[in-house]
Amino acid sequence: MNKILLFFIVLLCSAKAFGQHILHNPGSNHGNKFEQLGTILSGPNSYRSASGAPGPAYWQQRADYEINAELDEKNLRLSGSETITYYNNSPDPLSYLWVQLDENEHKASSDNKLTEQSRMTDQMGYKALSDIINPENDLGVKILKVTDEKGTALPYVINNTMMRIDLPYVLQSKQKYKLKITWNYKIINRVIDGGRGGYEYFAEDDNYLFTIAQWFPRMAVYSDFQGWQNKQFEGRGEFALVFGNYKVNMTVPADHVVGATGECQNYAQVLSAASLKRWNAAQSTKVPIEIVNLAEAKSAITKKSTAKKTWTYFAENVRDFALVSSRRLVWDAMATSIEGKKIMAMSYYCPEAYSLYSRYSTKVVAHTLKIYSQHTIPYPYPVAISVEAANGMEYPMICFNFGRTEKDGTYTEAIKYGMIGVIIHEVGHNFFPMIVNSDERQWTWMDEGLNTFCQYMAQQAWDINYPSQRGPAHKIVDYMKLPKDQLEPIMTNSENIVNFGPNAYAKPATALNILRETVMGRELFDYAFKEYAKRWAFKHPTPADLFRTMEDASAVDLDWFWRGWFFSTDPVDISLDDVRYYRMNSMNAAIENVELKKAYDKDLYNISRERNRKEGIKFAIEQDTSLQDFYNKFNRFEVSKSADQEFQQYFSNLSAAEKKLYESKKNFYELDFSNIGGLVMPIIIEWTFKDGSKEVDRIPAYIWRKNENKVTKVFAKDKEVIAVQLDPYRETADIDESNNSWPRKNQPTRFELFKQQQAPRGSSTEQTNPMQQSRQRQ
Template identity: 85%
Template sequence: MKRNLLLFALLFIGLHGSAQYLNNPGSNHGNKFEQLGTIISDPNSYRSASGAPGPAYWQQRADYEINAELDEKNLRLKGSENITYFNNSPDPLSYLWVQLDENEHKSTSDNKLTETSKMSDQMDYQKLAGIINSPNDLGVKIIKVTDEKGTALPYTINNTMMRIDLPTVLQPKGKYKLRISWTYNISNRMTVNGRGGYEYFPEDDNYLFTITQWFPRMAVYSDYQGWQNKQFEGRGEFALVFGNYKVNMTVPADHVVGATGECQNYAQVLSGNSLKRWNAAQTAKSPVEIVDLKEAKSALAKKATGTKTWTYVAENVRDFAWVSSRRLVWDAMATHINGKKIMSMSYYGPEAYPLYSKYSTKVIDHTLKVYSKHTIPYPYPVAISVEAANGMEYPMICFNHGRAEKDGTYTESTKYGMIGVIIHEVGHNFFPMIVNSDERQWSWMDEGLNTFCQYMAEQEWDINYPSQRGPAHKIVDYMKMPKDQLEPIMTNSENIINFGPNAYAKPATALNILRETVMGRELFDYAFKEYAKRWAFKHPTPADLFRTMEDASAVDLDWFWRGWFFGTDPVDIALNDVRYYRMDSKKQQVENKENQKSFDKSNDNISRARNRKEGVKFAVEQDTSLLDFYNKFDRFEVSKTADEQFQKYYGSLSDEEKKLYESKKNFYELEFSNEGGLVMPIIIEWTFKDGTKEIDRIPAYVWRKNENQVTKVFAKDKEVIAVQLDPYRETADIDESNNSWPRKAQASRFELFKQQQVPRGSSTGSNPMQQARQK
């Protein structure tokens, strides 16, 4: 077992079983603020303690030349590739591992056996098909594997991985050329649920092909785990090698092709009008339709015969994907970042036209600019969004959703869902297409970081943008779930139960809290950008991110990584008590008034009040001989020497003491308890008697001596009438009922509901745009 996997296994046991990684078990301190230590891998010559690549850092490379032929009639793809593999590692290699991800669709694939299932009152086709798992003809069929001279190479296929045995050991700094020919039946991704495949449109008898994970791809061999040979189960995505690509795609003659990289032969494959529009788009500030809606509909009505070959090249990318169909509108415009021109482009069918023609390419433009500001300038020449009723990312191209109703209207949720998914999938160009983390091991390193950047881009799109992931209070429902339904963010992709909250929302929320609450924007933005610069076109691990964020900011964040990424505790800070203290003025005329109020209050009780109301004749009133000096004594009378006594006291004070005396501060002692277990900063909003407010921010380090309870005194110039914790809901506190003094009732609403029977699955949402057109 490799060391880092062993550490991960021990960590998992520690988090879910005994307290193996607690420095001071059983105590109320010395645990949450200890350094990560052995929880993360040790620094070495490949990966420095600063979080930067070490002086001996290396990574492999693989260049591809691919020929592909799309058989639309038979729904098949045939391909051949020449791979040049560069061994930049210090290790001799006697075999190579190749990924065959399309094998996940085979009925004999392991993922079909390891997925659980159950029956319900209503079962749709997909559920039943998954249970029946009838034999199919899907999956990659390897035709041959040879060296560059055509000599056959032995290979072994294990589910979604293929080992190629080399005739001689590939030495460090050496390279090896091999050839692979293959074919496979393209799956219906609308029923098989694959990331790529075809979608059939019966109304016009046409297909949309999204060709992804389609060629045998080199697995990653790295310094931290050797070969990445974990099988593709369908969720944990891809660990891939950078390289250069040249790809020839032969498709039906009337198809439009969009792909990773830049097309080399537009002059041969485009019509004269489309080529002119393409050239015009090079300087356009708004999208230009290279293939317009009328032309796309015309192609649907009259299918052409014959084929065309589109040639694309891409440099320093980790993957290659493409779209092909005759039912595509294609638009483009120029985006400029740091003086570099990028072609932002969209491909979409007639059903998506009302939304995509208005938004898609401009959303790409916006995304590239916002992400470039927060990470590195976008380095590639192209960025593409394709409407394909899904969401998936590849270098320079991604597949998204967003279709209008038949009448061209759409709901607000459809609009923002489309904008959000385009930002997200285009944003994946940065994480993990450029900052190339291992998605098979750590989904959160690409999904979580990207979702965080997506949140920033959404908020810069529209001040009223309804972001669903990023704001702290949006993660509360997940974090308050029972512990047996949770797992740490640092959990392998395939072992996560609530994948969306765990891999997307919680890490995005954590980073947003780091930026807005823990570190501040200036320190966070510098460190996050430094991480992107250090690991662009490289393979980072979680430890590299953790270390870089601390190294570039001088903020100790080990407590934060422990709590948010290695644990499942929620945030619940309670304000238990507020005690008010005021400095004694030493002036009898002032203090006696206050003392009289306190005396009267202490003697007030229900019996006294009712006796007075009933006119009870007290004994001292009935027999005046019982009265003495103390019955007539005014304990709150100001003495004749009061002013002299005060002057004597005041004269004894130093200048500093007099200044403090004159300040007339009000002192408030607040008692907090950590009910949830996850230590966080304490954010206090004070409301004063004059109606003004003030906020104090106490760093999380205040919990270091007692992780369960903290008492702290605050001096205020004005009298306080209310105290509120976390007023902007920025810490993900799961119980806001214990955040205030005095306590506030938690308001909610209900409606008088008239029950209605509607068919299951029917839409109950409104479409104001459609309703407005009907008026």
């Protein structure tokens, strides 16, 4: 191959691999930050259009599941068998299928365990030491059988968390295939071993709370843009999943309550008469009704049934299935309406969470569905469930959250808002990625970031004083000012991120909030964001589809924004370097000579002159008056008799437009700005006038397009300015506000004088509980 051709091929591949580092005009102060993303994004095709919409030939696979499973509470094991019907809607022939075995992440031999760093500390717990000394465990999926629908064994190979099933014949386009898998696994102690699904043990009453997730062999995604998504599950990057229909029969102890993805098909068989009556009543109530109340949950805790019941659930067009099962659950429900469709909002929670969850949870679920539906698409599923499980994780129609009270039922403000926030967040995941089905394994921000942004809007709609921690621009400043070796672009794979929460949740949420409030405006943003949700509901979008749709539906060129916020680690730091004040020459000597005299006197001033005057020095021209001539007595600023006539002559020669401008008495201010941080952003200027009034000007980011480092702009004001402030509402995430004002402001940092004392070793520094203290005083 021609060496020059080879060089350019390598160069092109490098550019695509490291697109965020491409400089179109290296060494220059322009031509880099505002270039289009064409060299970074994948090219449009018949599957994905240049507008960001699905193309005319768009396709995606489908997998339907029929699952029979049993929860063995005594032995802490889950056993199951499933029939998968896989539909090859792609144009490609497939000779094998990839299936995800996520529970294998807990095996001692898994990649994530082997590559997990560890270190010795002053205090080492049993779990940490045992993992080092004896890492072997009995965790992970045990595959018992893989067959076709007739029972003929299929060959398979397990590679860590992925299993390849070799087909007996090539599965052609538009064909479907049925396979059966039988498996079991030891359920992990989620609190000790970590992870998303598992059990929590309550030693005080010898009971369990099971949150069963990633629990069955699930089809991997095969897509137009990457083929099989068979990247290993390392524990952080979550899931890429296929839509389909689910029928699940889950056998559990007879006194357990089961909540799950979808709708229960046999409440009449599994519920008591009283609970069934309450369930029917909840179909038309506007306040939560307890289907299983607190007294019944507490009674079940003390009596353990040895019988079994099978709960049957059906879910249509979902990408996953999860459930909660326990005898120690309160369950409440109420009907809510989303654009005329009835949705059952429900909550399941242990007695430890009763005071909070009975008051808030189900109402927060309903609120979340309402706000998210306004900004995306109407919630399409019949059910939305919040489960208190001392964690935070999401699945279609069901999510697991935290929020327990003290034993006396009191709670801190932080716990209250933390609980409301996590419920909004996890219920919100129904929209991203359960409906708008992005690839979490590759791009965490596409579900976590977009969802955190919508969470922020829902929090602000809940309470005007809601203390949102992710979304407001100034909240991301501490992260964006970190050293570069602690940062990576948002467009980074999930497993390679150092500061995961700020990068994948907070920064993209902040970027979208800035896009909505500062760059695009609410009207344009809301329409485009809603269009993205409509286009990609129940489909598999990529980052390019989001970027292109937002521009396509708004007519706003945002490539500079995506490039800066998503492909770089540059922070925002715009400095107001100088302000110069100009006024138009009035050409009226009576006015101008006063100003000229002030300038002349100022120019004459020096320290020696002033001290000589104070000392009473006899100057030479005073001692010898013959040295004085015409100029010693001349008043250079005296207004001549002809001055007014000259001014009238000047004014009469002006055009009508010029006279109008002259009479406006405008004040002109020339401002110098520098882009210290590197991330180009709009310039927002607040003017404070001599009379105390204020005014805000907004300059689009495109002011930086010809010089990305420094710009100068002149402003005309009717009133005299006494102060200028950049970013007065703290809406651009500027990391250094000390250079945002003219004149410069010195903000004191407050400190407290206190009696020095030594806190007891190991003492708690948690927030106080005013609610509890108030009760104690009563």
